[in-house]
Amino acid sequence: MTNLILSKSEENYLKSIYNLSDSGSKLVTTNSISKILNIEPASVTDMIKKLSKKNLIYHQKYKGSKISKNGIKIALQIIRKHRLWEVFLYEKLNFKWDEIHEVAEELEHVSSDQLIDNLDKYLKYPKIDPHGDPIPNKLGEIDFVDKISISDLNIGQKGIVSRIINEDEEFFNLLNKLKIEIGTEIKLIDKIEYDSSIEIFINNRSVIISKVVAENIKITKV
Amino acid sequence: MTNLILSKSEENYLKSIYNLSDSGSKLVTTNSISKILNIEPASVTDMIKKLSKKNLIYHQKYKGSKISKNGIKIALQIIRKHRLWEVFLYEKLNFKWDEIHEVAEELEHVSSDQLIDNLDKYLKYPKIDPHGDPIPNKLGEIDFVDKISISDLNIGQKGIVSRIINEDEEFFNLLNKLKIEIGTEIKLIDKIEYDSSIEIFINNRSVIISKVVAENIKITKV
DNA sequence: AAAATATTTTAGTCGTACCTAAATTAATTA
DNA sequence: TAATTAATTTAGGTACGACTAAAATATTTT
16 A cells, blocks of 8 residues: 555645644644645545545544545655755755755655665765755654744753744845854843844844744754 | 746657657657657647647648747757756766666656756756767757768778667666677678678677667767 | 534536547558 | 558547535634
8 A cells, every 4th residue: 555656736735734734643624735735625625535545644524634654654755855855956956045945846746766765875865954854764764853943942041043944035035144054053142022022142143033033943952 | 939838748749749850850740649659649639739729839630740940949948858867867876877768757847947057057067968869058059960870881980889779778788798888989890681780899899789789879980 | 502604515617638439531552 | 543541630538636606514703
């Protein structure tokens, strides 16, 4: 039951369902899939039936969908491809950090195990992609490092930037200006109650960042 | 009229029509497309209508199809992508010579100009792919070096292997055994009338190769 | 708890890209 | 040149993956 071939659409649905499911634990609603894929709910229902029949998800009418063991396995392989291609685009082809996602969305559907294994080797078996997201290995094993938002730190605590969530260019420019990248050390100076913005110390100076920005920069404590 | 987006199928048809047309000069029959793509003639007729409507080919009922200026332009871009990916797979990912075609067939349909331009740069603007086929540049310009078959040489004449046509593993193994690759010098010793096989001198020894093999090894005269 | 609202599913369509069977046109052979 | 054969097109059908409109179910509000 592992070697079934999925269409590009099926792969995209499965990936989205996995991403919405909190590593496979949560029920996923039809509406949430509809929103993330920009496809009408009625169409989502159709695909849910298809994926159910293939035992990639379990579906209870009007309740929601849960991704199966095998579904997770396949989703992780798609995510692995996506993130390896992102590393390739970023490191070898000099794509900007905010340009890689879109192209990787296409490359991830090219189906060749040899291709992805050789690419992995060529890139020296990277553990994270340029956003800081972990790359599953060939067996689907993945490092779940628990990452917290900057605002979860206590005042005075330090952390290392380990994941940057947002993908648009504006955000990318802001990070560039602040010289924030994966690996940058951050110290929380103060939380401003008024608008939930926070003051942090990076690169030898203190700056204030908004709540939204803070939420999109994940860190690991040191 | 240049920036229309084509489906994977449309791209495959267009590429096949170009390849069958002798660089755009010859009329291409519905049957020949059917054979090369392994698609029934009736289906080919459907697609011919579609491509005609988009002015990528000209079609005369019951006569044949001719690829248009714009069709050639697009076909050459697809071929460019295919060959650049072949270079990448061969040189960077250590694919074998006979393994690259299939994967490149998929990669060629990934649509991103930035991707292909940066790949080109990364590969140092290669002029030929691992089979010896010329790679069109960004503008669609391509080196048409006239290549002849070994059997077109006169006895005693020398040539350099410049293109290897066949793609299967058996043929690859044979070439490996004979140590024939792109760049190898070949001298024609004799033509054997009986079965049209030919005797050649390579790597300091003489060998006899069959008509079929000879036809699949193209050379340039020295 | 009934009514109103939101979510999900069903039913019926549509374009794409393929198919088979039959009709039409072109090419070849007798 | 007439008959046969081959190539091509037309007509009608199918699976996929999307859609809209309407029905069914769940949730929230009054």
